[in-house]
Amino acid sequence: MTVPTTRMERATWLADEGGLDAALDGHEFAEPLRLPLTEALVLGLLRQGVSKYLVIFGHGSTELGETLRVYEAAGLVRCYQFRNEVEMSHAGTALRLIYDEPCAVVTSIGPGALQAMAGSLAAASNGVGIYHLYGDETTHGEGYNMQQIPRPEQGLFGRLTAAMGGSYTLYAPGAVRDALRKGAATVFHPTKAGPFFLNLPLNVQPAEVVVRLDALPTRPSFSPLAPVDDDLVVRAAALISSCPRVAVKAGGGSLGAARQLRRFAEAAGAAVVLSPGTTGVLPDDHPQNMHVGGTKGSISGNFAMREAELAIVVGSRAVCQSDCSGIGWPRARQ
Structure with a gap:
């Protein structure tokens, strides 16, 4: 040609x-x-x-x-x-x-x-x-x-x-x-x-x-990651089902998985606490959306963090804006 x-x-x-x-x-x-x-x-x-x-x-x-x-x-x-x-x-x-x-x-x-x-x-x-x-x-x-x-x-x-x-x-x-x-x-x-x-x-x-x-280089392909076997998934499911107060901390890594995050939170009955950069990942009027938690957080977001017995972190580094420098999840045992 x-x-x-x-x-x-x-x-x-x-x-x-x-x-x-x-x-x-x-x-x-x-x-x-x-x-x-x-x-x-x-x-x-x-x-x-x-x-x-x-x-x-x-x-x-x-x-x-x-x-x-x-x-x-x-x-x-x-x-x-x-x-x-x-x-x-x-x-x-x-x-x-x-x-x-x-x-x-x-x-x-x-x-x-x-x-x-x-x-x-x-x-x-x-x-x-x-x-x-x-x-x-x-x-x-x-x-x-x-x-x-x-x-x-x-x-x-x-x-x-x-x-x-x-x-x-x-x-x-x-x-x-x-x-x-x-x-x-x-x-x-x-x-x-x-x-x-x-x-x-x-x-x-x-x-x-x-x-x-x-x-000329194209977009790189990144293979999705998954646990090597089902043991971790089974253990996580057991923890979620055994805890009456579950909270999900949704960081910036959750932005590309809004639909999956919502399905997971609804299935787990978990409150969802956002980071400052992830507002909108869950609809603002969703009853499980507790909004932002941490040093820049809301009353509802920090309340959910304070009361949670199980904290599930999704795409977050857990820095001060997420966990108040280590004091944001006082009742979480897992």
């Missing part, structure tokens, strides 16, 4: 094929392709189901912006223009948290990226997987770029983003597959998802990279 040679022709061809996955299913590609790095990145994100970009473009993201312009014109991606980076980060977090749609936040370089990074705290604290794509200083060692951190050191943004979550600086175009693989492992992790920051140096963005489209 011969692939068109220009970015615009490739985008049009992929759209006519029904998208990247359909093209890969319908054709065998004999040779790798030589693409601009930003196009390889956009195609790699498409393979992971990322087609929505929340953007504030600037001089640090013009090359990425050109690729997105071409691919949006072909109907393969959609860009949403924002005016505030914090708002943009929060909108991306809500898009993934509420509708389970992965997306990417795109900013330029300097203060815009810092604001987007501040907004990423919402994703980090709630375990929400989302890509952050930032422009970055060149790899030529000339120091900080316009409006970036004014210190003559390389890699400052990479150090900042690494403190916030998964982070990767694309110093060389050939590292794009490794960056996408590490990004997917963070953004789509089943229990410890979070923002993944991909810093794109100005001079690397337009550089060409040789890739095979079918070798």
Whole structure:
């Protein structure tokens, strides 16, 4: 299969094929392709189901912006223009948290990226997987770029983003597959998802990279975990049936299992105590929903924690917001 040679022709061809996955299913590609790095990145994100970009473009993201312009014109991606980076980060977090749609936040370089990074705290604290794509200083060692951190050191943004979550600086175009693989492992992790920051140096963005489209990393597959035998399940069922006062502590890990949590709580006759980030996992008017418990808790939530004789923790780390630093379950024996 011969692939068109220009970015615009490739985008049009992929759209006519029904998208990247359909093209890969319908054709065998004999040779790798030589693409601009930003196009390889956009195609790699498409393979992971990322087609929505929340953007504030600037001089640090013009090359990425050109690729997105071409691919949006072909109907393969959609860009949403924002005016505030914090708002943009929060909108991306809500898009993934509420509708389970992965997306990417795109900013330029300097203060815009810092604001987007501040907004990423919402994703980090709630375990929400989302890509952050930032422009970055060149790899030529000339120091900080316009409006970036004014210190003559390389890699400052990479150090900042690494403190916030998964982070990767694309110093060389050939590292794009490794960056996408590490990004997917963070953004789509089943229990410890979070923002993944991909810093794109100005001079690397337009550089060409040789890739095979079918070798671009897809979403990782995580096998479900279960007890090795039924003994633990039988013992747990016996404990639940023997305790008159059972409470379930529903942490952030329960967000993706609202239906199962409700069925379990109703079958066990258990009160459900929420964490600050899990309001909504059980309907607000459900009679077993005791709302938030812990240091930021409600009267009803803390009452349920105080009176419970059996505490069942679902997707929670049991930190101070969950158990008042170890004093929140005074009557629980199991």
